[in-house]
Amino acid sequence: MRSEEIVGSLERRYLTxxxxxxKRIDNRGFFEGRSIQIIPNVIHKAEGSAMVKWGNTVxxxxxxxxxxxxxxxxxNQGVITVNLELSxxxxxxxxxGPPGPDAIEMARVVDRGIRESHVIPMMHPQMCIIPGKLVWxxxxxxxxxxxxxxxIDASALAAMAAxxxxxxxxxxxxxxxxxxILLEEMDPLPREGSVVSLTYVKIDDFILxxxxxxxxxxxxARFSVGIADDGMICSMQKGESGVFSEEEIITILExxxxxxxxxxxxxxxSSFLNEGEMFQFDF
Amino acid sequence: xxxxxxxxxLENGLRLDGRDLHELRPIxxxxxxxxxxxxxxYLKWGNNKILCAVYGPRELHxxxxxxxxxxxxxxxxxxxxxSVNERKSPAPRRRExxxxxxxxESLNHILFLEKFxxxxxxxxxxxxxxxxxxxxxxxxxxxxxxxxxxIPMKGLVTGCAxxxxxxxxxxxxxxxxxxxxxxxxxxxxxxxxxxITLLQCDGKFTAEEITEGLxxxxxxxxxxxxxxxxxxxxxxxxIAESYDEDEEEE
Numbered sequence: 238m239r240s241e242e243i244v245g246s247l248e249r250r251y252l253t254x255x256x257x258x259x260k261r262i263d264n265r266g267f268f269e270g271r272s273i274q275i276i277p278n279v280i281h282k283a284e285g286s287a288m289v290k291w292g293n294t295v296x297x298x299x300x301x302x303x304x305x306x307x308x309x310x311x312x313n314q315g316v317i318t319v320n321l322e323l324s325x326x327x328x329x330x331x332x333x334g335p336p337g338p339d340a341i342e343m344a345r346v347v348d349r350g351i352r353e354s355h356v357i358p359m360m361h362p363q364m365c366i367i368p369g370k371l372v373w374x375x376x377x378x379x380x381x382x383x384x385x386x387x388x389i390d391a392s393a394l395a396a397m398a399a400x401x402x403x404x405x406x407x408x409x410x411x412x413x414x415x416x417x418i419l420l421e422e423m424d425p426l427p428r429e430g431s432v433v434s435l436t437y438v439k440i441d442d443f444i445l446x447x448x449x450x451x452x453x454x455x456x457x458a459r460f461s462v463g464i465a466d467d468g469m470i471c472s473m474q475k476g477e478s479g480v481f482s483e484e485e486i487i488t489i490l491e492x493x494x495x496x497x498x499x500x501x502x503x504x505x506x507s508s509f510l511n512e513g514e515m516f517q518f519d520f
Numbered sequence: 521x522x523x524x525x526x527x528x529x530l531e532n533g534l535r536l537d538g539r540d541l542h543e544l545r546p547i548x549x550x551x552x553x554x555x556x557x558x559x560x561x562y563l564k565w566g567n568n569k570i571l572c573a574v575y576g577p578r579e580l581h582x583x584x585x586x587x588x589x590x591x592x593x594x595x596x597x598x599x600x601x602x603s604v605n606e607r608k609s610p611a612p613r614r615r616e617x618x619x620x621x622x623x624x625e626s627l628n629h630i631l632f633l634e635k636f637x638x639x640x641x642x643x644x645x646x647x648x649x650x651x652x653x654x655x656x657x658x659x660x661x662x663x664x665x666x667x668x669x670x671i672p673m674k675g676l677v678t679g680c681a682x683x684x685x686x687x688x689x690x691x692x693x694x695x696x697x698x699x700x701x702x703x704x705x706x707x708x709x710x711x712x713x714x715x716i717t718l719l720q721c722d723g724k725f726t727a728e729e730i731t732e733g734l735x736x737x738x739x740x741x742x743x744x745x746x747x748x749x750x751x752x753x754x755x756x757x758x759i760a761e762s763y764d765e766d767e768e769e770e
Contacts, residue, residue, distance in 0.1 A: 279649075280600075280603070280648060280649045281649050281651065282603055282604055282605060282650060282651075283602035283603075286602065293555050295554075297600075297648060299600065299601065299602025299603075301601065301607035320601070320610060322610060324644070324646060325573070325596070325644045326554065326557065326560075326571060326572075326573040326644045326646055327573075328556045329556060329557070333596055333598075333644070336610075376602075376607050378600065378601040378602055378607075380600055380646065380648070382571060382646075383555050383556055384556055385556075517564075519553075519562070520550065520553030520554070
């Protein structure tokens with residue numbers, strides 16, 4: 238029965254002392270990430286899903302698809318919505334209820350990476366069923382199950398991996414009534430590449446990649462960058478009250494670009510693995 | 521989905537998924553799966569996937585809910601948005617509030633709440649994939665999560681639904697049997713004492729059918745109770761094993 242851990246200046250002091258000796262709490266290098274596992278296609282009822290285990294962090298993302306009206310200003314484009322739950326299952330400090338500012342920021346950072354990189358091409362003809370009337374609507378829902386730090390990167394990876402394993406129904410239009418008929422047969426969701434998020438935090442004057450839970454709590458500033466498989470930077474988000482210098486941002490972007498290549502590779506490797514077989518997850 | 525309530529659910533005396541009338545789906549459960557929770561359980565029951573986290577006994581906020589002579593139990597049963605056929609809105613519906621309430625009441629019975637005045641025991645249950653019988657599976661998982669958190673208990677509570685399909689009483693209804701069958705009767709009990717902690721039903725049953733259903737439910741609950749015991753013991757036998765190894769090293 239541990240419940241809430243009181244963390245404060247003591248833990249921050251301990252981390253800083255370690256960092257000054259060139260060490261992290263889990264013996265990683267400053268720019269070294271933790272081990273990552275993607276388990277694709279884990280939810281029967283979802284049209285696409287993936288579980289990501291990122292160090293001690295566990296996240297599951299599911300995609301539900303439906304057809305509905307497009308936004309009036311983009312009559313030929315599909316619609317995507319990213320939602321994130323900081324479920325009380327994942328931490329003694331998270332409370333239930335509608336998403337708070339933290340969960341909303343995370344969901345929007347993940348959303349921005351996917352949206353701006355155009356890895357899911359919303360203008361693809363397959364996304365639009367009847368122009369101006371009926372398009373595909375994708376709901377990407379992310380559940381944090383265990384909080385081991387760096388929730389943004391783990392969530393972005395889970396969302397991307399779930400989309401890379403999503404199928405949508407083939408559609409036939411009844412020529413007399415112009416009503417669409419969803420067929421049982423399914424096609425992979427159109428996808429052009431992938432995008433990943435990389436988060437760096439600042440503790441004292443040190444910059445670290447992939448914060449663990451203790452580092453996440455002790456950080457004074459956070460910087461997340463979304464990088465697509467073609468190396469383009471698609472989204473950035475600086476968070477918390479601390480600051481970065483221009484040089485620091487440039488260093489981070491350099492480090493991030495090479496790390497992004499590795500992460501984008503594991504998304505492709507998990508996409509429709511064994512021809513889209515269902516996998517079981519365990520803890 | 522299907523509007524035909526009489527759709528064929530039995531063929532040659534077997535159910536659509538090939539099960540015998542009184543056969544359970546495959547069940548597996550594991551405790552201590554979450555790092556941050558005080559107690560946790562991951563339970564797979566057919567295609568149901570249920571994750572439960574327990575916190576406490578801990579301080580209760582807001583204070584005005586506190587009971588001066590005992591702890592309260594708060595249960596949150598939630599369906600993940602992607603766990604059902606049509607995406608569910610993330611906001612809880614009336615069904616989720618009701619199930620949370622009856623699960624709370626069921627768990628109240630087995631806990632020594634008077635030992636923790638003014639406190640709370642919080643149980644969070646998320647159904648990640650739903651396939652019929654989630655309330656019984658959720659209650660079974662919650663009971664294991666509480667035991668895993670080391671909270672004093674009178675016993676484990678175990679649930680299993682029975683129901684009526686083509687005039688036959690069947691054990692452990694699947695999603696399709698629940699929707700297209702003639703009735704559904706979730707039951708939970710403390711197996712050792714035979715006390716019934718949860719009992720609901722919808723559909724049409726005769727008194728004889730209810731009696732038969734209760735008897736079949738108790739038999740099924742006995743089997744699931746043994747699985748719960750094994751899941752709890754498994755965690756401690758692993759610890760015992762690693763302790764033995766440590767001693768050998770010394």
